[in-house]
Amino acid sequence: MSSNQNHTASEEAPKRHKVEGPQKHIVGFVMSLALTIIAFAAVSAGEINATFTYIILVSMAVIQVIIQMAFWMHMKDRGHLFPIVGIFAGVFVVITMVVMALYWVWW
Amino acid sequence: MSAHDHVEGQLPHEPEKATLEARNKILGFWLFLGAETVLFGTLFSAFLALRHNIGDGPSANELFQLPLVFAATMILLTSSLTSVFAVQALHNHNKKSMLGWLIVTIVLGLAFIGLEIYEFLHYIHEGHKFTTSAFSSSFYTLVGFHGAHVAFGIVWIALVIGQVLKKGLTVVTAPKVYISAIYWHFIDVVWVFIFTVVYLMGKVAG
Numbered sequence: 521m522s523s524n525q526n527h528t529a530s531e532e533a534p535k536r537h538k539v540e541g542p543q544k545h546i547v548g549f550v551m552s553l554a555l556t557i558i559a560f561a562a563v564s565a566g567e568i569n570a571t572f573t574y575i576i577l578v579s580m581a582v583i584q585v586i587i588q589m590a591f592w593m594h595m596k597d598r599g600h601l602f603p604i605v606g607i608f609a610g611v612f613v614v615i616t617m618v619v620m621a622l623y624w625v626w627w
Numbered sequence: 628m629s630a631h632d633h634v635e636g637q638l639p640h641e642p643e644k645a646t647l648e649a650r651n652k653i654l655g656f657w658l659f660l661g662a663e664t665v666l667f668g669t670l671f672s673a674f675l676a677l678r679h680n681i682g683d684g685p686s687a688n689e690l691f692q693l694p695l696v697f698a699a700t701m702i703l704l705t706s707s708l709t710s711v712f713a714v715q716a717l718h719n720h721n722k723k724s725m726l727g728w729l730i731v732t733i734v735l736g737l738a739f740i741g742l743e744i745y746e747f748l749h750y751i752h753e754g755h756k757f758t759t760s761a762f763s764s765s766f767y768t769l770v771g772f773h774g775a776h777v778a779f780g781i782v783w784i785a786l787v788i789g790q791v792l793k794k795g796l797t798v799v800t801a802p803k804v805y806i807s808a809i810y811w812h813f814i815d816v817v818w819v820f821i822f823t824v825v826y827l828m829g830k831v832a833g
Contacts, residue, residue, distance in 0.1 A: 542712065549708045552704055553704065556701075556819075563827045563831055577823050577827050580823070581823040581824075584819050588707065588816055589812075591711075592812045593812045593813070593816075594714075602657065603653075603657035603660075606657045606660065607657065610661035610663070610664030613668060614665060614667075614672075617668050617669060618671060618672045618675060621672035621673065621676040622676065
């Protein structure tokens with residue numbers, strides 16, 4: 521009886537995890553799609569001044585990357601502190617390099 | 628080892644994180660992606676610094692066609708979605724569906740590569756060769772490096788599919804599927820910055 525109960529419990533264990541649905545991934549996809557279309561539309565329209573267009577483009581890209589990393593690369597899941605530290609160490613170096621390169625060329 | 632705690636043929640809920648080795652692989656892979664970020668960052672900073680030095684060659688505005696770039700973007704974005712579906716199927720222990728989504732991802736990756744080759748050949752025809760100007764060199768280095776990453780990802784995922792077919796979905800093969808999917812998302816994330824910085828900003832600069 522007792523072993524039978526254990527057997528039943530271990531069989532049912534996986535079912536207690538909620539089955540992962542595609543909804544949140546589709547939400548991420550639709551958001552990415554919308555941000556991409558806004559960026560392309562801002563350039564295709566061509567009516568807006570260049571500086572403002574640059575701001576729109578960079579914001580759309582940054583938001584889209586954050587959404588994709590959170591939803592699709594599972595960074596919002598628990599246990600992702602070190603991946604976040606790793607990636608942001610990289611991002612810190614990149615920002616430094618890009619700012620430096622632009623400073624050399626433009627000023 | 629926790630790998631042997633599980634009954635034969637019964638996978639834990641998140642098979643890609645079931646063993647310490649698998650968790651270490653995932654962490655190590657994230658640190659590798661941090662280094663990849665720096666690699667692409669150097670190429671981006673070089674491109675940003677040199678993009679107006681077109682010499683005698685065509686300018687970004689004359690060269691780039693947004694419909695083609697938009698198509699490539701849609702293909703890669705969709706392939707990122709299909710690879711996350713593969714990971715979801717992995718979590719639900721559905722091997723057949725997982726393999727199906729991985730194959731769709733590969734097909735979309737091949738379509739992207741095909742489009743990029745067509746694009747580069749078109750540019751060369753327009754007189755935008757690798758050595759034409761500082762702009763063309765930094766363009767081909769940055770976008771070509773990304774294309775090479777896509778090509779590498781296609782080969783990698785194909786090998787992972789082969790291994791899953793041979794060995795089945797286990798706590799050893801599951802982390803490989805997961806990591807290759809993370810890599811594929813990273814490629815898409817880099818492309819977001821490429822279409823923004825290279826193509827869209829190139830069109831704005833005129």
